[in-house]
Amino acid sequence: MNGENGAEETTYEVPIGPIHPALKEPFLIKFRLDGEEIVDAEPHPGMNHRGIEFMGMHRNPMEVIPLSERICGICSIVHQHMFTTATEHALQIEPTNRARYIRTIMCELERIHSHILWAGVAAHEIGFDTHLHLTWKIREKVMDLLEYIAGNRVNYSMWTFGGVRRDITEEMHPKISETLEYYEKTYDKLENIFLKDPSIKMRTKDVGILSKKKALELCGVGPTVRASGVKKDVRIDQPYAAYGDIDIDYVIPSRYGFEDKGDVFSKTVVRLKELLQSIDIIKQCVAQMPEGEITSEPKKAALFNKLEKKDGEGIGRIEAPRGEAIHYVRLSEGREDIDNWKIRASTYNNLPTYAPMFMGEQIADIPIIAASIDPCIGCMDRAEIVDIRSGETETYAREELHELSVEKTKKLKEEGI
Amino acid sequence: MNHELPMSAQEIENHLRETVGEAVGDFKIEEIEKGLRKKSIDMIWLTVKRGEFRNAVKALADLQTPHLSVTSGSDKGDFLELIYHFQVNYGYPGKEVSVNMKVHLPKEDPIIPTITDIVPGALTTEREKQEFLGVNVKNIPNSRRLWLQEDFPEDKYPWRWDEEGMEDMSRYVHSEEDETFDKPIAKYPRKKEIEAKKKREEYMEEQEKKKKEDEGGD
Numbered sequence: 024m025n026g027e028n029g030a031e032e033t034t035y036e037v038p039i040g041p042i043h044p045a046l047k048e049p050f051l052i053k054f055r056l057d058g059e060e061i062v063d064a065e066p067h068p069g070m071n072h073r074g075i076e077f078m079g080m081h082r083n084p085m086e087v088i089p090l091s092e093r094i095c096g097i098c099s100i101v102h103q104h105m106f107t108t109a110t111e112h113a114l115q116i117e118p119t120n121r122a123r124y125i126r127t128i129m130c131e132l133e134r135i136h137s138h139i140l141w142a143g144v145a146a147h148e149i150g151f152d153t154h155l156h157l158t159w160k161i162r163e164k165v166m167d168l169l170e171y172i173a174g175n176r177v178n179y180s181m182w183t184f185g186g187v188r189r190d191i192t193e194e195m196h197p198k199i200s201e202t203l204e205y206y207e208k209t210y211d212k213l214e215n216i217f218l219k220d221p222s223i224k225m226r227t228k229d230v231g232i233l234s235k236k237k238a239l240e241l242c243g244v245g246p247t248v249r250a251s252g253v254k255k256d257v258r259i260d261q262p263y264a265a266y267g268d269i270d271i272d273y274v275i276p277s278r279y280g281f282e283d284k285g286d287v288f289s290k291t292v293v294r295l296k297e298l299l300q301s302i303d304i305i306k307q308c309v310a311q312m313p314e315g316e317i318t319s320e321p322k323k324a325a326l327f328n329k330l331e332k333k334d335g336e337g338i339g340r341i342e343a344p345r346g347e348a349i350h351y352v353r354l355s356e357g358r359e360d361i362d363n364w365k366i367r368a369s370t371y372n373n374l375p376t377y378a379p380m381f382m383g384e385q386i387a388d389i390p391i392i393a394a395s396i397d398p399c400i401g402c403m404d405r406a407e408i409v410d411i412r413s414g415e416t417e418t419y420a421r422e423e424l425h426e427l428s429v430e431k432t433k434k435l436k437e438e439g440i
Numbered sequence: 441m442n443h444e445l446p447m448s449a450q451e452i453e454n455h456l457r458e459t460v461g462e463a464v465g466d467f468k469i470e471e472i473e474k475g476l477r478k479k480s481i482d483m484i485w486l487t488v489k490r491g492e493f494r495n496a497v498k499a500l501a502d503l504q505t506p507h508l509s510v511t512s513g514s515d516k517g518d519f520l521e522l523i524y525h526f527q528v529n530y531g532y533p534g535k536e537v538s539v540n541m542k543v544h545l546p547k548e549d550p551i552i553p554t555i556t557d558i559v560p561g562a563l564t565t566e567r568e569k570q571e572f573l574g575v576n577v578k579n580i581p582n583s584r585r586l587w588l589q590e591d592f593p594e595d596k597y598p599w600r601w602d603e604e605g606m607e608d609m610s611r612y613v614h615s616e617e618d619e620t621f622d623k624p625i626a627k628y629p630r631k632k633e634i635e636a637k638k639k640r641e642e643y644m645e646e647q648e649k650k651k652k653e654d655e656g657g658d
Contacts, residue, residue, distance in 0.1 A: 069587035242561030260536035267479035351512040365512035
């Protein structure tokens, strides 16, 4: 990389980010480029740090439940679940068995909509906007079901300490099974598009590879590392809610005759196969759901008393659509507010995996690789290219970057077919 | 060393006691039953002395490439507490054990050695503890701030409850003319609580003094 003067002058620094209004966390990645090739990638998060942990530490647990689901719009169930389970663990409250099943069903419905949403974003990043519209149309069905059960499309407000606030009654079962059947039918279509289409394969195969060794070392989570063949899944490793009662297995590509390569294609395989798994889990849950109360703490005053008078610390872990996430909560006696609250979402642990995935790739592959970990911040707004030698700055708009990506698809199509 | 996985919580405890010695203590094994089939999950809570902390992590690394979920940290008044949430036995259905390792750091020198050479994935969370809790991670490969803004004061840490904690730093940008936005709307309740407690105590003391004086007068 040394230039004529012997100094490192042929690499460029390319910051990409940090703002996009549609996403939870505006985000910046700084790339070092050698020509078209990426030699280093460094994520710069924190562009919109809202200090939710700090806010939570100045509120009582009841007030934090609605706050916790507003951490993320796509996985609001995840954070709500972790916060309530962590507090339940700290206070030794046992949720009822029926509530466990309802929680499991909601978690899996969320996984379905999140994975389909991701598929649309991925298709958009490589220039297939028709697929984006198709997948998001397919996703509407599960959003409708969520609205039917919880009353809301997002931020469901279902969780409470000791259980849930809304029941899944038998009248709801036909609508649930109808939706699941719809997804079983449309699944083949999705598989045809994402796993069999030659031009999509060209853009996703052997791109953004994360080796198994790196995935383990960097403590990556979720589909990002399962695509590399790492068996990590909280639902199976350390069952929560009703997952202990359900038969599930790790979704890794080699189980379905693909290679555990860790590229974007493997990640697509994992996410699509998890759709089928989620459908299966919901079916098992609906079939086995026990009768009983939906919450073990129906009396609010008694619950408040409990929340105030107990000391304790607890952990809530979950397999979010994007991977393992964890909350730590500590309560102390005599204090109404939470003593300590630590939130860790899945993207937090997947950030370091960017560096090995981007290594040696091209600028036009940035959008799809960045999207491949399904970051809550997966979009890029603008990119700035700094020429170290002349100090000139060139700014790439997000659209231009996107165009580069689309052009590459076109070029590959012409060459390949 | 060869260890057969999956290990039970008790076996992990014994392994840590053997390799690290007396620096680990306060073991607490929790067994939590979940669901209709009553499958139980195990959690270990333990405290390790700062000097032997790295050895304890190495002992875990002997078993399996360690999975560090996150480090949570808090200000406990006289000292800072870090809890490293490790997971052992991942990949074995239903057998995963959470190992929650507590380290206490005195506030005068909140230094902890880095574990990024053993667990490279720990870098993000170590950097977070530096900026939010004022912990000094020794030999950290990259200490640049991750989450806080560039103009956030260097000597203030949001998770501290002492002088180094946050003042009201809100900036009211809605309207400069509107007087209501010039003043802080609310002080942080934690500070309010402390102030109220102080006032109450002072008041009680005064009352007691008065009582004594009155009694003495009689």
